[in-house]
Every structure is written in structure tokens, then in C-alpha cells.
Amino acid sequence: MKGAWRVSDIRSAEAALMATLPPGTLMKRAAAGLTKRVVSLLTDRFGGVYGRRVLLLVGAGDNGGDTLLAGAALARRGAAVSALRLADRVHEEGWALLLAAGGRSVAAVPRTVDVVLDGIVGIGAKGGLRANAAAAVKSVRQARAGDRARPAVVAVDVPSGVSVDTGAVEGDAVRADVTVTFGAYKPALLVGPAAVHAGIVELVDIGLRPYLTGTAALRVPERVDVAAWWPRTGPQDDKYRRGVVGLATGSADYPGAAVLGVAGALAGPTGYVRYAGSAAQAIRDRFPTVVCAERVGDAGRVQAWVCGSGLGTDGRAQAELRAVLAAPVPVCLDADALNLLVDGSLAGQLRDRRAPTVVTPHDREFARLAGADPGPDRVESALQLAARMNAVVLLKGDRTVVATPGGFAYANPTGSAALATAGTGDVLAGLLGSLLAAGLAAELAAMAAAYVHGLAGRRAAADGPPNALHVAEALRETLSNVIIKS
Numbered sequence: 147m148k149g150a151w152r153v154s155d156i157r158s159a160e161a162a163l164m165a166t167l168p169p170g171t172l173m174k175r176a177a178a179g180l181t182k183r184v185v186s187l188l189t190d191r192f193g194g195v196y197g198r199r200v201l202l203l204v205g206a207g208d209n210g211g212d213t214l215l216a217g218a219a220l221a222r223r224g225a226a227v228s229a230l231r232l233a234d235r236v237h238e239e240g241w242a243l244l245l246a247a248g249g250r251s252v253a254a255v256p257r258t259v260d261v262v263l264d265g266i267v268g269i270g271a272k273g274g275l276r277a278n279a280a281a282a283v284k285s286v287r288q289a290r291a292g293d294r295a296r297p298a299v300v301a302v303d304v305p306s307g308v309s310v311d312t313g314a315v316e317g318d319a320v321r322a323d324v325t326v327t328f329g330a331y332k333p334a335l336l337v338g339p340a341a342v343h344a345g346i347v348e349l350v351d352i353g354l355r356p357y358l359t360g361t362a363a364l365r366v367p368e369r370v371d372v373a374a375w376w377p378r379t380g381p382q383d384d385k386y387r388r389g390v391v392g393l394a395t396g397s398a399d400y401p402g403a404a405v406l407g408v409a410g411a412l413a414g415p416t417g418y419v420r421y422a423g424s425a426a427q428a429i430r431d432r433f434p435t436v437v438c439a440e441r442v443g444d445a446g447r448v449q450a451w452v453c454g455s456g457l458g459t460d461g462r463a464q465a466e467l468r469a470v471l472a473a474p475v476p477v478c479l480d481a482d483a484l485n486l487l488v489d490g491s492l493a494g495q496l497r498d499r500r501a502p503t504v505v506t507p508h509d510r511e512f513a514r515l516a517g518a519d520p521g522p523d524r525v526e527s528a529l530q531l532a533a534r535m536n537a538v539v540l541l542k543g544d545r546t547v548v549a550t551p552g553g554f555a556y557a558n559p560t561g562s563a564a565l566a567t568a569g570t571g572d573v574l575a576g577l578l579g580s581l582l583a584a585g586l587a588a589e590l591a592a593m594a595a596a597y598v599h600g601l602a603g604r605r606a607a608a609d610g611p612p613n614a615l616h617v618a619e620a621l622r623e624t625l626s627n628v629i630i631k632s
């Protein structure tokens with residue numbers, strides 16, 4: 147699993163590591179990693195390094211220093227390197243090396259450039275881009291709009307203009323194709339709108355890891371993690387032992403929500419799916435293996451409930467949610483269940499639950515639950531709500547965040563714009579419920595479901611604009627690739 151560290155932790159680790167090394171060693175390691183990545187980008191996209199036009203955007207700090215050292219190395223390999231200074235003072239040694247290698251200073255963004263290196267600011271940034279930097283970034287963007295291939299943009303350590311610890315982007319910020327980051331991931335590379343600005347993120351090992359002693363601000367699972375968490379069927383299992391998931395979703399008015407949730411649950415690891423609600427006929431017609439009842443109280447034993455989507459908010463819906471909350475099993479609450487939780491007595495019942503609860507709000511539902519929109523720091527917002535509700539919070543977004551009441555946060559790397567369509571959340575909730583019923587810990591169930599659901603969204607989108615049923619249908623093949631074959 148990847149971990150992302152806050153700037154303060156990275157600074158402490160760097161200080162401890164630097165104390166063991168000759169001055170300048172870390173910057174040389176960083177610049178060497180950056181140079182290597184830019185060489186491969188120039189070679190892959192533009193056929194080589196010699197004669198290719200590289201522009202350095204250079205700010206005042208060591209981030210500019212890394213960039214100048216890499217620029218000097220590229221110039222020595224024959225690239226035509228120019229540097230635009232965006233501060234009165236820049237890293238002196240780096241500047242001298244660049245000029246000695248044949249690099250030149252420019253006063254504005256040249257008209258034609260193959261690759262831009264963004265060395266305006268790194269982890270020492272305070273506030274957004276200043277006016278001269280913002281103007282240079284705008285020129286680069288305009289050049290790219292006229293020629294979709296060039297310039298390719300490589301951010302050094304982080305894209306300038308983003309908030310490194312939170313992933314917020316409040317003003318203008320660099321949009322990179324690739325970010326080459328040093329020593330450790332930073333939250334902005336993995337979560338929030340900044341993650342989109344970072345593009346493909348590549349970590350250069352500069353020897354920092356053993357010195358990062360604090361807790362990661364954020365964890366980002368990889369395929370092997372999800373595969374390891376996924377419950378497997380053993381030779382001793384029967385349909386009950388694999389777990390029974392119950393869905394209290396949908397209604398006569400909204401049977402589709404129930405259908406989509408059940409489709410998600412059927413793709414999960416449980417051996418048995420029960421449905422309780424007034425969309426039972428639609429479920430029977432479509433899924434003959436699902437056992438249906440009209441009410442939660444009549445459904446029989448389940449090991450986890452999914453409740454909410456399409457349920458409505460009338461008296462019957464309230465009674466069903468109350469029954470679900472009273473069950474001593476893990477519960478996943480979505481959509482209308484979240485709207486009903488704004489009611490004080492149900493919220494109290496939720497806080498008193500002993501078994502785990504997962505809530506899966508999008509931003510508007512989050513605002514109703516928390517009393518305010520998620521702030522620019524989505525991880526912190528989700529953590530606060532998790533602590534307040536005593537529930538795991540899965541905050542949906544391009545990089546879905548999972549936060550636990552105990553203070554741990556995860557970000558999902560597989561988000562896809564394809565999932566921004568009606569009903570995909572129902573599929574997610576069903577899959578998540580199945581993982582809960584199979585016995586996976588609530589935060590891992592939430593993370594694993596988001597991860598696989600994101601991949602299924604991408605897979606479904608490969609055949610054209612998908613709807614939620616396409617996403618549900620893509621789950622089986624996605625699971626076969628990700629989980630079973632790994």
C-alpha cells in the first residue's frame with residue numbers, strides 16, 4: 147500500500163537523512179531521477195533528447211534547484227534548454243551549471259517547446275501561484291491547447307499551485323502530464339482536485355523511507371492489497387458461511403435502485419443475497435437466486451445490511467432503517483438512509499451501534515449529514531464526520547476517500563469519470579454490503595469495493611458511455627482479472 151506523508155513529516159525525515167550525507171546529495175539524487183524520467187518522456191514522445199526543446203520554469207527554492215540540475219544534465223545530452231526565472235533569486239549553483247552546460251535564460255515562454263519542467267515551487271509553497279508564475283503557466287496551457295502533443299508538462303515534486311497537504315486547488319495551478327516526486331508521496335498527488343493536476347505520479351527513491359517515522363496522512367491501496375483483502379471461498383464453505391447480505395433498498399416507485407444494488411451484491415463474495423422491500427417483484431423477475439421479503443423484519447438472518455437507495459423517506463422507510471440499525475451486524479447506509487439520518491433519533495441510534503457502519507455520501511449528502519460541504523481538505527472533512535457519526539465514511543469523488551472513526555484515511559486511485567452517472571452508487575453499496583457480510587473489516591470493505599467499482603467503471607467505459615447496469619455487468623470480469631488471477 148502506498149502512503150502519503152505531510153510536508154512536516156517529510157521535512158523532518160529529510161533533515162535526519164541529510165545529516166548522514168554530504169551537502170547537496172539529496173538534490174543530486176532527486177535531479178538524477180528527474181532527468182531519467184524526462185529523457186524517457188522525450189524519447190517516447192519526441193524521438194530522442196538531442197535538439198529537443200526543454201523549458202524550465204524556475205522558482206526561488208530547492209524545487210527550482212532540482213529543476214536547474216536536471217536541465218543542466220539534459221543540456222549536456224544535447225537538449226536545447228531554456229530557463230524562465232520567476233523569482234529574483236534562484237538556486238545559484240544550479241543556475242551556473244545550467245549556463246555552463248549551454249542552457250540559456252529566456253524572458254518569456256518560447257513559442258515552441260517540447261517539454262516544460264515545472265520547478266516554480268515544491269513543498270515549500272505558501273499560497274497560490276504569484277502573478278508572474280500564473281502568467282507563465284497560462285502561456286504554457288495556451289501553447290498546449292494549440293498543439294495537443296506539446297509541450298508535455300512534468301511537475302517537479304508537486305504541481306505548483308496546489309495545496310500539498312490537502313490536495314485542494316484554490317487558484318491557478320500547473321496541470322502536469324507526469325509528476326516526478328521525491329522520497330515520498332504527498333497527499334496532493336493522490337487525493338482531491340490536485341491529484342488530477344498531478345497526472346501520472348512517479349516516485350524517485352532518495353533514501354527517505356526509513357526516516358519517515360510518523361503515520362502516513364493517507365494510504366492508497368494497490369491491486370495486490372485489494373486482492374489480498376478479498377474474501378475467498380474455501381472448500382469447507384457453503385452459501386451461509388460465505389455470508390448472507392440483505393438489501394433494504396428501492397421501492398415500488400424506485401425499483402431500479404434495488405435492481406442495481408442487488409446486481410452489485412451478486413458480484414461480491416457472499417453466497418446468498420436477500421432482498422427486503424416493496425420492489426420485490428422486480429428483483430424476483432430479474433434475479434431468481436435472490437430470496438425476497440416485504441420487510442426487514444421478515445427477511446431472516448443476514449450478516450450485513452445495505453439500506454437506503456430508492457427507499458424513500460416516508461414512515462415505512464424510517465421503520466425499515468430503524469430495523470436495520472437495530473440489527474447487530476455491519477450496515478452500509480446510502481442515499482435516502484443518509485437523508486433520514488439527519489433526523490436526531492436515528493442519528494442517535496447510529497452512534498450507539500456496536501457493529502460497524504459504513505456511510506457512502508456524495509458531496510450533497512455529506513453536506514446534509516455534516517451541516518456543511520466537505521471543505522478543501524476532503525480527507526480531514528471525512529475524518530471529522532467519521533468521528534462524529536462513529537461510522538466509516540466513504541466520501542465519493544474522483545478520488546473517493548474512506549475515513550475511519552479511529553482517524554485513518556484512504557484514497558481510491560481507480561476513480562473514473564464514467565462513474566458520474568445515476569445508479570452507480572447503488573451498485574457500489576451492494577458490492578460493499580457483500581464484502582461486509584463476508585466478514586471483511588468495514589474500512590477495507592469500503593476501500594476494496596471502491597477500488598473494484600472504479601475499475602469496473604473504466605472497463606465499462608471502454609465500450610462507450612456506460613450506465614450503471616454496464617458498470618454492474620463489468621464487475622465480474624474486473625474481479626476475475628484483479629482478484630482471482632492475481
Ligand SMILES: NC(=O)C1=CN([C@@H]2O[C@H](COP(=O)(O)OP(=O)(O)OC[C@H]3O[C@@H](n4cnc5c(N)ncnc54)[C@H](O)[C@@H]3O)[C@@H](O)[C@H]2O)[C@@H](O)CC1
Pocket residue numbers: 160161164172173174176205206207208209210212266267268269270271272273274275276279302303304328352
Ligand atoms: N529538502 C530536501 O532534502 C530536498 C528537497 N528537494 C526539493 O526541494 C523542494 C523544497 O525546497 P524549498 O524548501 O526550498 O521550497 P520550494 O522550492 O518549494 O520553494 C520555496 C521558495 O519559494 C518561495 N515561494 C513560496 N511560496 C511561493 C509561491 N506561492 N509562489 C512563488 N514563490 C513562492 C519562497 O520564497 C521560498 O523561497 C522540494 O519540493 C523538492 O523539490 C529535493 O531536492 C530533495 C531533497
